[in-house]
Amino acid sequence: MLNALSNNFDLGLRFEYIDSSSIAKEKLPDLKNFKLKTVVKHFGLSAFRHHDATEDAIACAKIFLKLREHGEEETLQTLGDESAEFKGMVMSILADDEVNYKEAYELLYWLEDHVKVAKKHPNIYLKTKEVLDDDHLDRYEAKEMKAILNNVLRNIE
Known part of the structure; x- marks a missing residue:
């Protein structure tokens, strides 16, 4: 927990x-x-x-x-599998039904450390990098991230 x-x-x-x-x-x-x-x-x-x-x-x-x-x-x-870890991370981010700057930042750095997963989900990697480019996550960007993460979660193996 x-x-x-x-x-x-x-x-x-x-x-x-x-x-x-x-x-x-x-x-x-x-x-x-x-x-x-x-x-x-x-x-x-x-x-x-x-x-x-x-x-x-x-x-x-x-x-x-x-x-x-x-x-x-x-x-x-599957516990050691990067995809399972990624899924757990996405589920954790979405647990409170919103995405904040810290969560997006941690996700970006996790994806940079796990290149195979980042390549498998380039849209989430690129969007996370884009929305954090100005060191701020506004409400629109947070909603956009939430939608992308929900979509990714539905499609994870």
Whole structure:
């Protein structure tokens, strides 16, 4: 559940993680929402102290294991895949139904670090670069980015 803290704090480190929320959205599309408590309840897992870092992390790990138990072998295969990481990033950006400057900026730099994905989605790379050219993201550009990201999300394998 890293949507709340997606900043790497400019440490120059690559953080490896499993986004159980994105996996649950993909594998359990019929849930009413994908809040941690909802997914925990869906799997019948034990109650936990919500917003306690340790307990939230344990709940996320248990959810991931439950998703794996339910025949989701491909989940592990795609975790390291750049396309899956890109999809998770796009889903995270769109989670609050808007695109802000920081998200667009992080997306641009991620795409520059992942050339294969940028080449596969040149429209999003070029548009992100264009809208950030003036170091500002206005409402029109944010709406345009949102539409492009929604379209990309629909078409990701």
